Amino acid sequence: MTATTAEHVDVLIVGAGVSGIGAAHRLREEFPERSFVLLEAQDAAGGTWWTHRYPGARSDSDLFTYGYRHKPWRGPSIAAGGEILSYLDEVIAEDDLAGHIRYHHRVTGLSWSSPQNRWTAEVTRADTGETLSITASFLWMCQGYYNHDEPYTPEWPGLDRFEGRVVHPQAWPDDLDTGGKQVLVIGSGATAATVVPAMAPDAAHVTMLQRSPSYWFPAPTVHELATMLEPLDLPAEWTHEILRRTYVQQLDWLATTGRDDPDALHEFLVESIRPLLPEGVDVEKHFVPRYRPWQQRIAFVPDGDFFAAMRAGKASVVTDTIAGFTEKGVELDSGETIEADVVVTATGFNLSVFGDVPFSVDGEPVDFTRSVTWRGLMISGVPNMAYAFGYFRHSWTLRLDLVNDVITRILARMDERGHRAVVPTLRPQDADMPLLPWVSEDNFNPGYVGRSQHRMFRQGDREPWTHMHEHDVDRVELPKADLDDGLQYR
Structure with missing residues (x-):
């Protein structure tokens, strides 16, 4: 494949860690006829569990909630990284996902075209140095939330x-x-x-x-x-x-x-x-x-x-x-x-905004600091794009299952109505809504959040423009989310 040729898929998933594999499972389950690929910059699946090689690397969440809703966990509640990788490998095998994952594929740019109703991903292959393009009708960002390549280290004298x-x-x-x-x-x-x-x-x-x-x-x-x-x-x-x-x-x-x-x-x-x-x-x-x-x-x-x-x-x-x-x-x-x-x-990491990949919509660069979240899974003004983000206080994957439910509901709604695009759009009553920080300091204030707030997208002071709810709220509110409230279809 060269830079002048492009492959098209229905859904492009960025990342083959726990979020991307979970998204791919739901696509297989809900929309078996749709084409999709997962682009992974590393040389194997697993995300954090592949890149973290330090002694004792393990989940600090129990695996009965960190594991997927559909896939029973068999083992101790707290598991080492290798055990989690084996679990994810089982999901890949059971859902026949291996042929859909492209390793060494790093996304370097994402652009949306309204006339074509599609995304174009510019991709560099780390193993060959090739550049190529992949187009998609829907983009699902599952790349994780921090920079794997540049961890945070303070500048100490001497x-x-x-x-x-x-x-x-x-x-x-x-x-x-x-x-x-x-x-x-x-x-x-x-x-x-x-x-x-x-x-x-x-x-x-x-x-x-x-x-x-x-x-x-x-x-x-x-x-x-x-x-x-x-x-x-x-x-x-x-x-x-x-x-x-x-x-x-x-x-x-x-x-x-x-x-x-x-x-x-x-x-x-x-x-x-x-x-x-x-x-x-x-x-x-x-x-x-x-x-x-x-x-x-x-x-x-x-x-x-x-x-x-x-x-x-x-x-x-x-x-x-x-x-x-x-x-x-x-x-x-x-x-x-x-x-x-x-x-x-062990001084922490740096937050990454959608993998630090530059986005554009109809030729205009997207400034995420001026955008707000729609229920913690889509971004205002960015069409046909969903993202995976879990919990800080609960197991990450508990929220992924709920998010995937909403995303597949949106895709089904578009099919039923014959729509080709959906974009979160502020309502007339939101014209003067204040743009609040990604997360308030009173709610959650570790160093990596404080260092990166200025780069993150925002939230509002009302639904559906808020996020960072606890699981006891999300498990009630997300399943009944109004898919017409704050979303425009065309």
Whole structure:
């Protein structure tokens, strides 16, 4: 294929991770006659679970809700990256999707033509350097929400002086050996909560350095209810549904209590870890955050493995800020120093707006900062484009299933009415509607959100122009969403 030839499909899906594979399954199920392809920049499917190679990489959500609604999860509630990849591979095989996925295909531009009612994707093949074009009647963006290629690393004074090795979890080298070494992990989020206990057994010692504490929750790897159900030899579908509903109820409680009674959730979370900590640890200094529960993600630690490493003397926590690097480690603002052979910068990532791909509509570049979301799955002024975005406080995939329901309803509505295009459009009563941030700081305020708000699309102060609802709201509101409210068809 060359740049002068173009292939046309009914639906173009960008991304072959959990979102793209889920979207492809729904297309197969609801519209078996439609043609579609998934374009994936990596050399295999799986998205995050393919690119994250750091020790212990795992889901910090239970797999009974992170797994798809249609595909029962068979295994422990918390699973490693490889197990999740195997699960996704099963979906690809069962739905015969392999022939629809194009690997090494990086989308570099997307343009919509109203006269033709179609998108044109400009694509570069990483394996051959070729450029090509693919046109599509509908675009489904499932590329994820952060930049895989450029993780976030702060600029610390003297970093170039450090004689050891510095690695970021998003770019974990295959040849890194931390056995018998002093390891310093900078950061205290979900990634740090994973890599510290994974490296602790072989390393001489692992120190986690944090500017401020995070909330932790020592969830069991295997739910006690799963243990009770196992002797009953129930069909996998029954066990899956029972545990899925149980975890939904638990997650709903965590999310709604964080919103309605944050003091109660604060006490619950802090007291849950207190008995797991080594004697003498300053809980107030190292494990009591400055923010309300769920204003940032809670670090889930299966069976409290992080705290087990601390009790064994293989891991420790330091709460301080970095003055600068030395040849042998880090000097802190308190005057203390931490020596290290390896520094792991678990400092987060950068948000990506639709893969940072430039969009245009009828020759005009799309400025997403002036656009608003339609129910968290389409964008005002952008025709025939849906996007996948899950939850921060619940399992990502819980929302994907609900989003896919709405998108397939829209596609069916277009078929029934003979429409070729649909575009979210502000109503006359929305003319003076304020454009609010992508997410309010009071709702969710981790560093990667604060760093990227200026690049993100907006939301309004009324339906259907809001998003970031919790699952207890979405599971009621999205299934009954009015497909004529805020959407124009032609």
